[in-house]
Amino acid sequence: MPELPEVETTVRGLKKTIIGKTIADVWSDLPQKKHVRAETIKHKPYFERFKKAVIGATVADVERRAKNILIRLSGGQTILVHMKMTGHLLVGRYEKKRSGWKPAEDGPLKDPFNRFIHAVFTFTDGTHLAFSDARKFGTIALLEPESSHHKTIQKLGPEPLEPDFDIKGFIMRISAKRGKKIKQVLLDQEVISGIGNIYSDEILWRAGVHPERPAEAITISEFKLMYDAMREVLSKGIDFGGDSTSDYRNIHGLPGAFHYHHQAYRNTGKPCGKNGCKGVILRKSIGGRSAHYCSMHQS
DNA sequence: TTCAATGTTTAGAC
DNA sequence: GGTCTAAACATTGA
DSSP, rough: OOOOHHHHHHHHHHOOOOTTTTTEEEEEOOOOOOTTTTTTTTTTHHHHHHHHHTTBEEEEEEEEEEEEEEETTTOOEEEEOOOOOTEEEEOOOOEEETTTTSSSSSSSSGGGOOOOEEEEEEESSSSSEEEETTTTOOEEEEGGGGTTTTTHHHOOOTTTTTTOOOOHHHHHHHTTTTTTHHHHHHOOTTTTTSSHHHHHHHHHHTTTTTTBBBGGGOOOHHHHHHHHHHHHHHHHHHHOOOOSSSSOOOTSSSSOOGGOOOOOOHHHHSOOGGGGGGOOEEEEEEEEEEEEEEEOOOO
């Protein structure tokens, strides 16, 4: 769920709500495991340093890079949030109870999917930025000003919606992955960043390309269809406020609506319906991910 | 009740 | 180094 359009929806919401706010405190109950990567707040000593560094800082800006949320602070540091599979950020007023953080007011924040609060930033104005993450896969880390080349960010491929990323670059980067299935290439964040399982299925359905087609066997006209489909599908995802097939919510705790417009993803067994296509949607595991595609028009 | 499946990323095995 | 699998964890639905 949190793929490019969902992360973009969250970032746009944060830009409107937390810029200018000053961090007063940070709380988290994410599991503190010994073997966990030492550069996220799941590492106790790191979390203590993290708190010291961000308390007192003011949010200067919020940006998105691929599926990463970058909260730029007044001191030059950046808080990096990755929502992974089930994470989402919520802005509102919370109260700390014995059982955890609860919304202080009635409303969408009380939606059952928003109840897994595992990190909370308290601002000096009394509002909160809460991180809800049922499966606790999400990560929060601090990037120091000089570490702008953080390794997870550094290796990412181009942004698919950037005007500079033209069809020439699109073809070149995908073609370089000869021998690999196109579905897996689209999911490779080092080729193009921000596309996940849902949107890759939708892109291939729209372009009429079978998910297992080898990268080198795609024709120029198909590349054109895929490039346009990529931009249209991702833009549509943003326009609908993201996809809430599962538990993605925007910063107000409300679901997006893109999942009402899936043509392939999770439509297994349903008729394809593309321009009167008589095919049916099939599901198959490709590279450990579930792929959904039409039995007839994707070849 | 039990088991399979679930958006992402990455560490580890070969 | 590539390439594949499993794991991080919790919930839902068959």
